[in-house]
Structure formats: structure tokens, C-alpha cells
Amino acid sequence: MGDRSNSIRVKVSRGDDRGRHFDEFDVPALESQTVLDVVTWIQRNADPSLSYRFACRVGMCGSCAMTVNGKPRWTCRTHVSKVLQGDTLTIEPLRNLPVVKDLATDMSEFFDKWTSAESRFVPTKTREDAIEIVQPATKERIEADAAIECINCGVCYASCDAVELNPDYLGPAALNRAWTLQNDVRDGGKNSRLRAVTGEGGCQNCHSQQGCVQHCPNTLNPTRSIAGLKRLATRAVFKREL
Amino acid sequence: MLSIRLYFLQRLSALIMAPLVILHLGVMIYAIQGGLSSEEILGRTQGSLFWAVVYGLFVASVSVHGAIGLRSIAYEWGRIRGFSLSLLSWGFCLLTFFLGGRAVYAVVFA
Ligand code: SF4
Ligand code: SF4
Numbered sequence: 001m002g003d004r005s006n007s008i009r010v011k012v013s014r015g016d017d018r019g020r021h022f023d024e025f026d027v028p029a030l031e032s033q034t035v036l037d038v039v040t041w042i043q044r045n046a047d048p049s050l051s052y053r054f055a056c057r058v059g060m061c062g063s064c065a066m067t068v069n070g071k072p073r074w075t076c077r078t079h080v081s082k083v084l085q086g087d088t089l090t091i092e093p094l095r096n097l098p099v100v101k102d103l104a105t106d107m108s109e110f111f112d113k114w115t116s117a118e119s120r121f122v123p124t125k126t127r128e129d130a131i132e133i134v135q136p137a138t139k140e141r142i143e144a145d146a147a148i149e150c151i152n153c154g155v156c157y158a159s160c161d162a163v164e165l166n167p168d169y170l171g172p173a174a175l176n177r178a179w180t181l182q183n184d185v186r187d188g189g190k191n192s193r194l195r196a197v198t199g200e201g202g203c204q205n206c207h208s209q210q211g212c213v214q215h216c217p218n219t220l221n222p223t224r225s226i227a228g229l230k231r232l233a234t235r236a237v238f239k240r241e242l
Numbered sequence: 243m244l245s246i247r248l249y250f251l252q253r254l255s256a257l258i259m260a261p262l263v264i265l266h267l268g269v270m271i272y273a274i275q276g277g278l279s280s281e282e283i284l285g286r287t288q289g290s291l292f293w294a295v296v297y298g299l300f301v302a303s304v305s306v307h308g309a310i311g312l313r314s315i316a317y318e319w320g321r322i323r324g325f326s327l328s329l330l331s332w333g334f335c336l337l338t339f340f341l342g343g344r345a346v347y348a349v350v351f352a
């Protein structure tokens with residue numbers, strides 16, 4: 001903190017999609033304070049009607065993402081000292097999603113798109129079969145492992161221009177998960193999933209400009225995963241399978 | 243909006259255009275040494291099946307490639323949808339093909 005003055009000017013977006021405005025608060029500055037701490041302080045001490053969402057506070061659950069000084073971030077893992085502009089912090093809901101109230105967005109469409117991308121594991125074995133040994137050093141597993149640590153926070157989705165311009169586009173997170181499953185040797189849903197991720201709004205709509213890579217707090221690379229899906233799709237079109 | 247087939251076609255047309263552009267530029271830089279007149283150009287191209295195929299293929303790829311690109315831009319930035327979107331893409335494709343085809347005809351056959 002050092003020479004920081006001892007209060008922060010915080011502009012918080014209020015309202016919903018029918019009308020939004022900013023409320024301003026002065027929040028005491030503390031050592032090692034996160035943006036989520038600031039929002040919580042406001043709700044507990046200044047305005048109990050402020051709505052926002054969080055659960056784990058340690059970067060595990062993916063529920064606390066908001067737009068902080070114009071960029072999508074996990075608020076629980078963002079230190080105020082890292083993002084302060086002068087002594088001001090502007091906190092808004094995530095982009096590209098409907099606002100329920102204040103800082104809480106409606107993430108249904110984000111999760112619905114995971115479902116449309118068939119981004120769920122399709123088992124091929126029963127409990128009678130032996131457990132399949134997955135070798136960590138195989139090419140497929142390395143690809144899947146590189147993309148697996150997603151916590152569904154929606155930060156990439158909020159940073160994606162293709163989502164903003166094309167509401168049908170499935171978005172980086174759902175496609176990233178689909179790519180991990182296309183590389184899972186135990187999965188039985190690959191053909192159907194490839195059709196799902198190449199339909200209207202499929203992987204081919206990605207611009208490859210890597211806004212998602214820039215902002216993913218888990219340093220994942222959805223663009224790379226999407227490029228992998230595009231390769232699979234191109235091969236399938238060539239073989240007349242799509 | 244951008245179906246996987248259109249995506250595929252756009253990559254394929256890019257793949258065809260890339261070497262043709264290099265060939266075109268290479269020959270131009272080589273041929274221009276020491277000056278070049280339109281008679282000299284037409285002298286090489288007229289009646290040449292090779293140049294007819296090179297530029298014919300190029301024009302076909304450009305019309306496909308450009309129309310698909312324009313379609314994405316019109317959809318995302320212009321919010322154009324449905325029939326208007328298809329009309330625009332097909333219109334642009336045919337127009338480019340017609341104009342390019344005319345040019346190829348002029349330098350090879352006319
Ligand atoms: S690279 Fe693709 S998925 Fe990532 S932000 Fe850009 S358009 Fe969206
Ligand atoms: S890919 Fe990264 S930014 Fe996107 S939902 Fe997963 S963890 Fe969040």
C-alpha cells in the first residue's frame with residue numbers, strides 16, 4: 001500500500017438492463033485488500049441493498065467475476081493496489097450477459113451454451129469394466145490437461161468480441177471444454193459433439209484475436225483449443241463427415 | 243451465420259490464392275526490369291492457356307473468399323440477417339466474378 005491515501009473512491013454500477021447508473025462510495029483502504037473486499041465493505045457498511053455474487057473467495061468457484069476498471073476479473077483474486085487508477089475504482093457487472101441487479105449477471109445463457117456445445121463427458125464403460133488407465137504423457141492427454149482447469153467464471157465470455165457481435169456464438173469457455181473432451185480417450189460423444197461445435201454459432205465464428213487468453217485468470221488459452229476444434233472440423237469436412 | 247462449409251471454403255480459397263499472389267508479384271517484379279509496355283504484357287498473355295488458368299482460378303477464389311468475409315462483417319457489424327445477408331454475399335460474389343472474369347477475358351482472349 002505504501003503511500004496510498006487511506007480511502008478509495010469507488011464507482012459502482014447499479015440497476016439492471018432497464019436502467020443503470022453509478023453510485024459513488026468512499027471505502028477505507030486496507031493492506032492486501034481485494035476488489036471483493038471493497039464490494040463487501042460497501043454492502044455491509046454503506047448500502048445493504050447492493051447485489052453481487054461470490055462464494056469461495058479463493059479463486060475456485062468462479063462466481064465473483066465483474067468488470068473492474070473496464071476489464072473482466074475475478075474480484076476475489078484481484079488486489080486493489082494492482083488495478084487502482086489514481087484513487088478510483090470502477091466496478092461494473094460482466095459484459096455480454098444480462099444484468100439481474102447491480103453487479104450480478106444472469107449466467108443462464110453462458111451455461112446453456114455449454115449444454116449446446118455438448119461439453120459434458122459421455123461415458124463408454126460401466127461399473128463392471130476395469131478402470132481405464134489414462135497415460136498422462138500422450139498427445140491427447142497433454143492437450144486436454146492444458147485446457148482443463150476452467151472454473152466457468154465467464155471472464156473470457158465477457159471479453160469476447162465475437163460473443164458481443166454474434167449472440168449465437170458459443171463462446172470461448174464452452175468450446176474450450178469441448179476441446180478437452182475431444183481429447184479424452186474415455187469419452188464416447190466425439191462425433192455428436194463435433195457436430196454441435198460446428199453448427200450455427202460454432203467454433204468457426206472465433207476471430208482468434210485472443211481477448212479470452214488475455215483475460216482468463218487461470219491463464220488458459222481458449223483460442224488454442226478453438227483452433228484445435230477448427231482443425232478437427234476442417235478434417236471432417238474434407239472427409240465429408242460434416 | 244458462418245457455416246462450417248463456408249469456413250472451409252474460405253480457408254480453401256485462401257490456400258489457392260496465396261501461391262497465385264506470390265507468382266503474380268514474382269513475375270511482375272521480374273518482368274518490369276528495364277520497363278514494360280502494355281503491348282509487351284498482352285504479347286505474353288494473349289492466347290496463353292497458362293495465364294488464363296492462373297488468373298481465372300484467382301478470380302474464382304477471390305470472389306468466394308471476399309464474399310464470405312464480407313458476409314461475416316455484414317452480419318456482425320451491419321446486423322444484416324437472413325435473406326438480405328445471402329443476397330449481399332451472393333451479389334458480391336457474382337459481381338467480383340463478373341468484373342474479374344471480364345479482365346481475364348480481356349488480357350487473354352480479346
Ligand atoms: S479468440 Fe475467439 S473465443 Fe477468444 S475472445 Fe477472440 S473471438 Fe472470442
Ligand atoms: S476459460 Fe478461463 S476465463 Fe473462461 S470461464 Fe474458464 S477459467 Fe474463466
Ligand code: FES
Nearest residue numbers: 057061062064076
Ligand atoms: S469467489 Fe469464488 S472465484 Fe472468486
